[in-house]
Amino acid sequence: FFRMKIVCSKSNLVTGVNIVSKAVSSKTSLSILECILIVASNGVIKLLANDMEMGIETRIQGEIEENGMIALDAKIFGDVVRRFPNDFIRIVTDDKLMARITCLKSKFNLPGKSGDDFTYLPKVDKEESITISQFTLKQVIQQTLFSISENDNNKLMTGELFDINGDSLRVVSLDGHRISIRNIGLRQKYDKRRVVVPGKTLGEISKILSGEVEKEVNLYFMKNNIAFQFDDTTVVSRIIEGEYFNIDQMLNENFDTKMEVNKRDLLECIERAVLLIKEGDKKPIIMQIMDNALELKINSTIGSMDEEVEIEKLGRDLLIGFNPRFLIDVLRVVEDERITMYYMGSKSPCFIRDEENKYIYVVLPVNFNPVM
């Protein structure tokens, strides 16, 4: 059963290994979790990896001479095949679970493991699903993932809400200081569904997705899992249990002050300002919003900065402080050349959103000493 013989091109194998390696556990004492399982059966060569939170399976083109399977250390196996010349790679295993991997005149022997201990991916139930483009999914993850919480105190904050309602998908992340919301139109109507997907899963998927507009990805919803199927790849991940936060009650469209600004000017100014903040320090950037001008100031032991940026303003003047990194995170992922920010005083959250609410970013202000 274990004596596998397969041949495939270097490029196919490397592509597959790079994909499934995203689900290889890096900090574990269970060495099977550090392996890629290669399975050749029913005319198909599959690569699999599973870190018990997320599993990935991908098919690669190649020729099967004998069915079989073997688990190989992902790091070593990946390094070796990446270093091979651009030619065909042959993998042959023996009874002792030694894999002989050859390419032209180069021959490697790598000890493997049987697939018996490998935990297969949960079966994907294809009853409930939605379809979006790879481009959209990749983009929406990159535009929201920065505001998940890094610590586990509230498990729900480490994931992102995928909220399907009719023909719209809302993706939400929040960490207690800020909220990121993206609204995406779907091509058809679907049943209502709310699932919270682990941030780690989404981060890895965004790296694998080609990001092409014409290519699609199907999302399948199961009781404890979500599956993403695209190209020759299936990613299955646990979902985070629990009722996500009620976002709608945190949103409103009122404002005392509304300001329109060139995004790049504002971003570059704040990026300069953070040079004056030592790692781990919590210095706020102070915004003085006036007619036609926004003055930004920061003051630390390293030095001080003040800078003026042109704006168009509606409503009251305002003096407000922010964690500058939170503003940078938002400004880096908004595509618009000009953005609009809405304020309700110096103690209330600031909203950065477009007219159609395709994106809504909420950032809480911070207290500061106004005498500075």
Added chain:
Amino acid sequence: FFRMKIVCSKSNLVTGVNIVSKAVSSKTSLSILECILIVASNGVIKLLANDMEMGIETRIQGEIEENGMIALDAKIFGDVVRRFPNDFIRIVTDDKLMARITCLKSKFNLPGKSGDDFTYLPKVDKEESITISQFTLKQVIQQTLFSISENDNNKLMTGELFDINGDSLRVVSLDGHRISIRNIGLRQKYDKRRVVVPGKTLGEISKILSGEVEKEVNLYFMKNNIAFQFDDTTVVSRIIEGEYFNIDQMLNENFDTKMEVNKRDLLECIERAVLLIKEGDKKPIIMQIMDNALELKINSTIGSMDEEVEIEKLGRDLLIGFNPRFLIDVLRVVEDERITMYYMGSKSPCFIRDEENKYIYVVLPVNFNPVM
């Protein structure tokens, strides 16, 4: 005296800061060593840095409104000017040694230090010098620097010998396991001279040099120092005292086995082989040199590799072991498509050299268990 006023373009300032930053000390408690000194006087704006082993001075184009000087933290000052828009930057200092740095509507205040504690570069004595192209110096450093010793047990091994003899310059480095030698023709004859230049100095210089063939660099020799002058920059470095090793007695042109091989084939094979060596492990790569074929083998707890590479051989067959990383270092810096290796048995050093001895690399073999 300290109230300096200067204006210069962002690009000029950034170029200058990047150059002198190579001589800014990173691990020091003397904060003046972490500074760049800006001096405006006699119609010239200079930037200086000095870590007491090496000092760099560079001139930048700009306008002086008032003479003066100030020392600014190199990291912060560099980060700030790099982040400025592409426009003119104005630096004005006050009595309290505060530097006001402005660019368009952005204004920074950075606290500085007086230049009084700054250690200036030793005066460059221009009596004895040689001239070579920036390209040649940059290249010869990159082709030899890898075989200096990293530890200080023998100070001479942490530097490179610059050995001038008539119209030839020989650059040598060695670490007890290998020797790198490059011979360079000079455009005129010079007096005999041997100096040992610290590897750190050479590494930093190779980063600053533009590497253009038409541009030149002058090397000036002083009692305790060496100076490199090029473009608008002067680098002065201490030299390492002591009598360098007698290289000539380590060289000979005899061989029992001579082998010619495609450099890239051999390099790629050895780069694959080291994938099987854990960090810090000392596994040798075994070469079996036969008529028309070189067989390379490695065997470790991770796995094993064997591979054949085509060669042209003269002389006896040979079985010999090497630290594979030493061979990789050499093969990466030799430009020739085909290289020749000379052996005198399995216990004697191997020579990799071209016909004209423009380069000579010597690598000691290692013992290995031939039963493997």
